[in-house]
Amino acid sequence: MDMTGRIEGRLQIVTVNEPRIDAAVAIQFKDEMRTHTMDGPSRVILDVSQVEFIDSSGLGAIVAAMKQLGPGRKLDLAGLTPAVDNVFRLTRMDSVFTLYPSLDAALMSAAG
Amino acid sequence: MIEDCRKSAAFRSDSGQFAARELLSHAVTTLGHWNLAASKREIxxxxxxxxxxxxxxxxxxxxxxxxxxxxxxxxxxxxxxxxTDEGNPIPGGKAPCGTEPVLNVPPAELPEGGFGWFLIHNMAESVHYERLGVGNALTIRFSVV
Structure with missing residues (x-):
């Protein structure tokens, strides 16, 4: 699964370069997240602006990725497309994660 | 005379890592040809x-x-x-009702699954499960107005 990580200031940014986070790639997603967030900043932003589709397995994988960060670290999401946003709201996961409309908005919140 | 505007399509795949993706890709393309709105197709x-x-x-x-x-x-x-499939029946012989995920728990206890039936029941008009001989049939209806 194509994902890239970079550090910007005090933020770890992980970008999903794929159109889907679904059952077919849920395990790979968790593994990639573990690799990219093994150490580094305590706040992680997951950039999902290229993701057009997520199912409950993908959602579960994001929850698992948040848990594997451990206490004291935080996972936020940025750039949710309408279909992804819909699944987060229906399952009320929007109450668990901080969601930003774009990566810029997430970066701005960290700078402010 | 009433115009017959019935449309139909059928696809088949073999179970495996990408089976769902393959069938979904066919379905979404077909629904596009049938002029369903993008927001409906997403659901x-x-x-x-x-x-x-x-x-x-x-x-x-x-x-x-x-x-x-x-x-x-x-x-x-x-x-x-x-x-339809030829696999094991759904335990209990009926489609689980799908309860809303419980999220007011410590982060370490948040659910990583069990959202599937909840989403199905919330987004579809109706859901009906039947065990037919050696297989399963799940019928899901959507209003597409």
Whole structure:
């Protein structure tokens, strides 16, 4: 699964370069997240602006990725497309994660 | 004379890592040809994804190479989707009702699954499960007005 990580200031940014986070790639997603967030900043932003589709397995994988960060670290999401946003709201996961409309908005919140 | 505006399509794939993706891709393309709005197609794609993932994970217990069929019929603004497989029955003989995920728990205890049936029931008009001989049939209806 194509994902890239970079550090910007005090933020770890992980970008999903794929159109889907679904059952077919849920395990790979968790593994990639573990690799990219093994150490580094305590706040992680997951950039999902290229993701057009997520199912409950993908959602579960994001929850698992948040848990594997451990206490004291935080996972936020940025750039949710309408279909992804819909699944987060229906399952009320929007109450668990901080969601930003774009990566810029997430970066701005960290700078402010 | 009443115009017959019934449309139908059917697809088949074998269970495996990419079976759901393959069937969903066919379904979404077909629904586009039938002029369904993108917002409707998104909802239908998520519901069908959850149902197809259940077939791969539960009915076939992640075993590859077993048939999964998806039939779509649209008539009078109702889209009927029938998913059939030859796998294990749903325990209890009926489709789980799908309760809302419990999220007011410590982060370490947040659920990583169990959202599937909740999404299906919330986004579809109706859901009906039947055990037919050696297989399962799940019929899901959507209003597409």
């Amino acid at each position: 239908i794609e998520i519901v069908l994804a959850e149902a197809l993932n259940n077939v791969v994970e539960h009915a076939y217990r992640e075993e590859d190479g077993h048939p999964i069929r998806l039939a779509l019929t649209m008539q009078n603004d109702i889209l009927k989707c029938i998913i």
